[in-house]
Amino acid sequence: MRAIGIILAGGKSTRMKELSRKRAVCAMPVAGSYRSIDFALSNMEYSRIQKVAVLTQFNSRSLNEHLSSSKWWDFGRKQGGLFLFTPSFTSENSNWYRGTADAIAQNISFLKNSHEPYVVIASGDCVYKMDYNAVLEYHVDKRADITVVVKDMPADVSVERYGTVRMDQDGRITDFVEKPIVAHSQTISCGIYVIRRRVLIDLLGRCEEEGRFDFVQDILIRYKDIKRIYGYRLNDYWSNIASVEDYFNTNMDFLNPAVRHYFFREYPEVHSKVADLPPAKYNVGVSVKNSLLSSGCIINGTIEDSVLFRQVYVGNNCVIRNSLILNDVYIGDNTYIENCIVESDSTIQANSYYKGENGIRIVVEEKGERYNM
Amino acid sequence: MVKKEMIAMLLAGGRGSRLGILTSKMAKPAVPFGGKYRIIDFPLSNCINSGIDTVGVLTQYMPLKLNTHIGIGIPWDLDKLEGGVSVLPPYEKIEGTEWYTGTANAIYQNMAYMESYHPDYVLILSGDHIYKMDYQSMLDFHKENNADVTIAVMPVPMEEAKRFGIMITDEHDQITDFEEKPEHPRSNLASMGIYIFSWKAFKEALETNKDTPGLDFGKHIIPYCREKGERLFAYEFNGYWKDVGTLTSYWEANMELIDTVPEFNLYEEYWKIYTNVESLPPQYYGRSSKVERSIVGEGSEIYGEVNSSVIGCNVEIGEGSVVRDSIVMNGARIGKNCRIEKSVIAERADIGDNVVTGEGEEVPNETEPSIYRDGLVCIAEDAVIPDGVAIGRNVCIGGKTVREDYPDGQLPSGRTLIREGDEK
Numbered sequence: 001m002r003a004i005g006i007i008l009a010g011g012k013s014t015r016m017k018e019l020s021r022k023r024a025v026c027a028m029p030v031a032g033s034y035r036s037i038d039f040a041l042s043n044m045e046y047s048r049i050q051k052v053a054v055l056t057q058f059n060s061r062s063l064n065e066h067l068s069s070s071k072w073w074d075f076g077r078k079q080g081g082l083f084l085f086t087p088s089f090t091s092e093n094s095n096w097y098r099g100t101a102d103a104i105a106q107n108i109s110f111l112k113n114s115h116e117p118y119v120v121i122a123s124g125d126c127v128y129k130m131d132y133n134a135v136l137e138y139h140v141d142k143r144a145d146i147t148v149v150v151k152d153m154p155a156d157v158s159v160e161r162y163g164t165v166r167m168d169q170d171g172r173i174t175d176f177v178e179k180p181i182v183a184h185s186q187t188i189s190c191g192i193y194v195i196r197r198r199v200l201i202d203l204l205g206r207c208e209e210e211g212r213f214d215f216v217q218d219i220l221i222r223y224k225d226i227k228r229i230y231g232y233r234l235n236d237y238w239s240n241i242a243s244v245e246d247y248f249n250t251n252m253d254f255l256n257p258a259v260r261h262y263f264f265r266e267y268p269e270v271h272s273k274v275a276d277l278p279p280a281k282y283n284v285g286v287s288v289k290n291s292l293l294s295s296g297c298i299i300n301g302t303i304e305d306s307v308l309f310r311q312v313y314v315g316n317n318c319v320i321r322n323s324l325i326l327n328d329v330y331i332g333d334n335t336y337i338e339n340c341i342v343e344s345d346s347t348i349q350a351n352s353y354y355k356g357e358n359g360i361r362i363v364v365e366e367k368g369e370r371y372n373m
Numbered sequence: 374m375v376k377k378e379m380i381a382m383l384l385a386g387g388r389g390s391r392l393g394i395l396t397s398k399m400a401k402p403a404v405p406f407g408g409k410y411r412i413i414d415f416p417l418s419n420c421i422n423s424g425i426d427t428v429g430v431l432t433q434y435m436p437l438k439l440n441t442h443i444g445i446g447i448p449w450d451l452d453k454l455e456g457g458v459s460v461l462p463p464y465e466k467i468e469g470t471e472w473y474t475g476t477a478n479a480i481y482q483n484m485a486y487m488e489s490y491h492p493d494y495v496l497i498l499s500g501d502h503i504y505k506m507d508y509q510s511m512l513d514f515h516k517e518n519n520a521d522v523t524i525a526v527m528p529v530p531m532e533e534a535k536r537f538g539i540m541i542t543d544e545h546d547q548i549t550d551f552e553e554k555p556e557h558p559r560s561n562l563a564s565m566g567i568y569i570f571s572w573k574a575f576k577e578a579l580e581t582n583k584d585t586p587g588l589d590f591g592k593h594i595i596p597y598c599r600e601k602g603e604r605l606f607a608y609e610f611n612g613y614w615k616d617v618g619t620l621t622s623y624w625e626a627n628m629e630l631i632d633t634v635p636e637f638n639l640y641e642e643y644w645k646i647y648t649n650v651e652s653l654p655p656q657y658y659g660r661s662s663k664v665e666r667s668i669v670g671e672g673s674e675i676y677g678e679v680n681s682s683v684i685g686c687n688v689e690i691g692e693g694s695v696v697r698d699s700i701v702m703n704g705a706r707i708g709k710n711c712r713i714e715k716s717v718i719a720e721r722a723d724i725g726d727n728v729v730t731g732e733g734e735e736v737p738n739e740t741e742p743s744i745y746r747d748g749l750v751c752i753a754e755d756a757v758i759p760d761g762v763a764i765g766r767n768v769c770i771g772g773k774t775v776r777e778d779y780p781d782g783q784l785p786s787g788r789t790l791i792r793e794g795d796e797k
Contacts (some may be wrong), residue, residue, distance in 0.1 A: 032655030033671070071447070072652065255657075264654040264672065272652040274448075278639035279408035279668040279684070280656060281631070286665050293669050294655040298640065306653070 002081070003136060004116045006045045008100055008151035009037060009080055011125035012058040014264075015243035018362045019343065026124035029309050029326050029344065032253045032294040035066050036155070036241050037124040038272045041073045041082075046268040047132040049120060050080030054111050057096055057102040070192075072273045083110065099213030103120070103205040111197055119200050119318055121215075123191040127261065128238040129270070132194070135232045139194045144230040146220065149192035150171060151234045158263035161242060162188035165214055165231055173229045176221050187231070190238055237262060248341060248360050251307045251324050255290055275310055285316070301331075315350065322359050330370050337363070375455050377427045377490040379512055379569070383422050383479050385413060385500040386433030386473055389621045393744040394771050394791075395719060399438040402500030404623070405702045406637065407630050407668040407722065411442055412617060413500045414648045417449045417458070422644050423508040425496065427456030429486055431479045433463055433472060448649040454729035463485060478588035481522050481579045485790040495575050497568040503626055503637065504614040505644050511569060514608045524548065525567035527610050537563035538591055540607045541676065548605040553591065562607055564591070565614060571655065574603050611639040621747045624717060627683045627700050631666050653686055661692060670703065677707070685738035691726065699731075708760065715766070716750035724752070725760035733765030736787035745769045745789070753791075 009026035016025060026037040037054070043051050052075060056063055070082035085107045087096050097103035104121075106112070111119065113253045118139070120132045130149070139147040150167070152160050164185045166175035175185070193215075203219050212218035220229060237259055239250040253259045263270060277296030282288070287302040295310035301318030308314075315333035323340045331337070332350030339356030342348065346365035354363050386571045396404060403414035403762025413430075420428050430449060432439050432651035439460070445451075456584035461483050473479035480487075480497065484525065487495060494515065496508055506525070515523040526540050534555070540562045541550040548741050552559070568590060570578075578594050578601075585593050599605055613636050617623040629635055639646060639730035658664065663678040670686035677694035684690075685702040691709035699713050704721040707713060711724060714731030718724065738745035745751055745767045762779040764770070765786030772792030776782070784790055 035650065055741045260654075260657060269651070269652075274652050276448075276645055276647050278438070278646075279670045279686075281640070281668045282666065283633050284666055284681075287377075287664065288658040288664055290658065290660045292655040292657050295653075296640070303658075 001048065001050055001116050001119040001295070003047075003049050003120050003132065004080075004111075004114045005047075005049040005132075005195070006104060006119060007040050007052060007124045008103065008104055008365075009036065009054050009056040009060075009063060010058055010097055010100075013125075016247065017244055019244065019247065019289075019341065020363050022059070022343070022366075024056060024243055025061050026056070026322065027060075027063040027066055028125070028247060030127060030241070031251060032292045032307055032309055033275075034270060034272045035063075036127060037063065037066070038073075038270055039127050039129070039134065040122045040124050040230070040268045042268065043122070043128070043130050044120070045061070045073045045075070045128075045131060047120070049132065050075070050077060051083075051114060051116070053085055053107060055085050055097065055107065057103075060086060060254065066273055069273070073271050078346070081190065083156075084354065085110070099339060100169045100215035101204060101218055102209050102213035104200070104215070105208050105213075106231065108204060111204075112200050114197065119195050119197050119319045121193040123240075125241045126191060126238060127241065129188070129236065129268070130192070130234065135192070135194050135197075139230065140230045142171065142230045143228065144172075145195070145223075146229045147194040147229040147232050148229060149190040149234050150187050150231040151190050151238050153188055155185045157186070159183045159186060159188050160183070162240075163191075163220075166189055167231045171230050171232070172230050173220075175222060176216075176224055176229075178216050189220075190234055192234075193220075193241070194232075198227055244341070244346040244362065245295075245358055246312055248324060249256070252305075252322075253331065254292055255305065260292075277310055300333075301335075375490055376493050377426055379455055379494040379508075380429065380487060380490050380492045380494055381428040381457070381496040381498055382483070382487070383413070383416055383418075383420075383426050383428055383430045383498045383500055384476055384479060385430050385439055386436075386479060387501070388434040389618065391719060391744055392617075393620050393741060394431070394769050395620070395623075395717070395796065397753060398435055400432065400434045400436060400500075400617075403435075403438040403442060404617075404619065405685060406503060406623075407627060408668050409650055409703070410646060410648045412503065413439065413442070414449075415505070416444075416498045416500055416648055417446075417451070417505050417506070418644075418646045419506050420498075421449045421451060421509060421647070423506075424454050425508060426451065427490055427492075428458045429461045430458060430481060430500075431461050431483065433474065436460070436462060442649050444649065457488065459486065462464060465505045475587040475589040476492055476592075477582070477590050477594045478577060481583055484576070484579070491630070493572055494551065495570050499566045499568075501563070502614060502616055502619060504610075505612060505637075506567070506610060506614075506647075507569075508569075511567075512609045515569045515571075515606065518546070518606045519604060520569075520606040521571050522598050522605045523608050524567040524595070524605065525565040525610050525771070526562040527565050527605045527614055528561050529563045531558065531561050531588055534558035534561045534563065537640070540564055542607045546607050546609070548599070548607050551599075562609065565610065566591075568595075569608075574598065604678075616711070620717065620744055620749055620751060624700060624715075624747075624749055628681070630683060631681060640724060650686060663723070669768050676707075685720070702754070714750075715748050716752060718752045719754035719756070721754055722752045722756045722758070724758045725762075727761045727763070728758055729762075730764040730768075731766055732763065733786040735766060736775075736785070738769065738787050738789060739769045740789040741769070742767075775796060 075082035280297040293308045294310040309327040321338040326344035331348045335352045343364040345367045385402040403602045451458040615626045656673040659676035669684040672687040678694040689706045693710035696713040699716045704722040708726035748766040757773040
């Protein structure tokens with residue numbers, strides 16, 4: 001094996017609003033049956049990377065639960081495995097992860113004890129499919145020190161929340177700006193890096209001495225003139241779940257047949273923890289149009305242009321339009337929901353009305369007592 | 374020494390010929406049920422839910438599908454360090470090779486497997502029923518009565534009792550007599566084919582009768598135990614228990630799952646049924662789709678109309694098609710503008726556009742009138758049906774059929790069309 005993997009899953013996102021109260025972004029349910037980290041994990045699996053560390057610290061209970069067994073991504077092997085690293089307080093260290101570079105530096109033994117020559121670093125909050133070996137080959141070809149996966153965004157997309165890059169003819173990154181106020185490039189960093197393991201250990205050591213903690217600021221931007229940092233263009237679907245709008249739109253993208261077939265029908269498949277739920281059930285008087293529904297749902301009402309996650313119960317005469325209903329939501333009879341994201345485990349009382357008037361409304365209700373199916 | 378209080382032996386070698394073409398390439402326990410499951414999932418899930426983690430699965434007829442489905446038992450958490458699931462096919466021996474000639478003979482041939490776990494009790498199961506049952510409380514009953522053999526029984530309507538093996542019991546549930554398919558039943562307690570034996574009595578009965586041809590539990594072992602004066606008890610079970618031995622009962626049992634509150638509820642958190650599926654994507658409904666009174670598996674794409682049907686995983690139903698009162702198994706595809714009525718469409722079958730099934734007169738099937746009946750259309754796994762053909766009732770179709778197989782684009786009611794060869 002040529003590479004080990006690191007998935008950065010620690011991020012706290014205030015732009016996810018109420019949705020981040022319960023879980024880290026990497027554990028956000030996506031596309032009905034998945035969690036956002038499943039995409040990076042499945043990519044690691046299909047790139048035949050056998051040893052993967054997930055670095056997490058913020059609100060990680062839900063993520064831990066999801067990763068409680070490594071077998072779903074085929075990491076339960078004698079060789080390698082899936083490692084979950086949360087900050088560990090020792091006699092030498094009493095810090096949280098102070099940044100992405102610090103998170104890796106605090107687990108430097110994972111790097112030092114491996115023998116694979118390369119490291120693939122990916123963030124756990126992006127939805128995409130990728131064979132990291134293609135990046136690795138490009139990296140070797142270009143004799144790069146660090147390769148950053150980049151994507152050209154359409155001109156009408158605002159890139160101010162990303163890191164933007166400019167590259168020369170050869171693909172070498174000449175300019176890297178994190179969250180620019182005025183963007184001078186529509187090429188963004190996807191947060192996926194390939195780097196030689198020894199180089200990474202060395203750079204992290206230097207950062208630590210200088211009290212620097214951020215991978216982008218203190219390694220990519222600081223070293224871009226003296227290290228050979230290259231950009232590898234990703235042309236397929238890629239989406240980052242960083243805000244409520246991104247999250248909503250990413251899920252709705254799966255109603256588009258091209259996106260859906262790319263992820264669901266084309267090799268390789270995306271793997272997730274198996275839920276062992278029965279097939280979805282539709283009773284009398286149901287109407288379902290242009291929607292995705294997951295296993296364990298029981299449907300009595302009308303569903304249009306929506307994504308229903310697992311084990312959603314929809315009562316009689318309900319209407320759900322243009323909404324995301326997350327896992328294990330109970331919706332009582334005669335309820336109307338439009339332009340909403342209903343947080344998981346919510347119990348919606350009968351005869352309720354929820355509508356997002358200017359944009360997406362987030363609905364969070366107590367689970368409370370339910371009629372048991 | 375490995376020691377298990379009770380191990381289970383699951384008889385899964387039978388063909389189940391009354392399921393017709395559904396079991397032409399797989400044993401009955403491997404036949405799909407309820408959208409995403411296979412019949413064997415029910416006893417296997419019952420085992421692990423009952424705390425029985427050592428299960429021998431005896432296979433003989435067409436075992437490939439069972440082998441791949443069971444694997445090392447991961448979906449049922451039966452991949453154990455000690456015990457777990459073991460698939461036990463017939464094997465060659467120095468003194469000669471024999472197939473499993475009867476239910477008890479199959480168990481006897483695996484004496485070494487059972488002895489390696491030093492069990493106090495052995496649970497005998499068959500892989501052809503749909504039910505949820507706690508074998509642990511049956512064992513408690515067995516122990517309380519200090520029984521040598523406990524037989525699970527189910528009260529059936531008196532008029533149907535003559536179709537079953539009937540147990541006659543005293544007021545303490547002890548079995549005093551039994552009769553096989555009696556003309557005038559003296560009781561309505563039907564044997565479910567589920568037995569718990571205490572090890573000593575069990576081994577003794579098998580060793581003594583080992584040379585009986587076609588050694589069978591119902592015909593030989595149970596009568597032997599009674600004659601010898603062993604303590605036989607009947608454990609009464611009152612939950613849902615469905616035999617899916619015939620095509621009609623198989624279809625009915627599937628259809629019962631779509632009732633608003635089905636008698637057999639798969640949606641309870643308690644006593645989950647596990648099966649071997651990978652993580653699959655959600656199911657999609659198109660803008661002109663309709664779905665009512667149905668259950669639909671993961672990954673399916675429905676552009677047409679589904680009514681009163683059981684649809685498996687990764688099924689595709691084209692625009693303008695109507696599927697009614699039917700079972701469509703995993704990976705099957707139905708083209709556009711079809712009318713599918715009362716059909717059982719097996720895995721990966723490929724049905725073209727503008728196909729009509731299950732319409733026509735009620736004519737008995739020409740080859741197997743006792744199997745393909747009640748108007749059912751049965752389409753085998755991997756079968757291909759060309760565009761624009763009309764298919765009647767009580768029909769069976771297998772293989773890659775082409776337009777020429779349907780004179781005037783028709784396959785009238787009662788016909789059997791099996792196209793050999795052209796297998797991929």
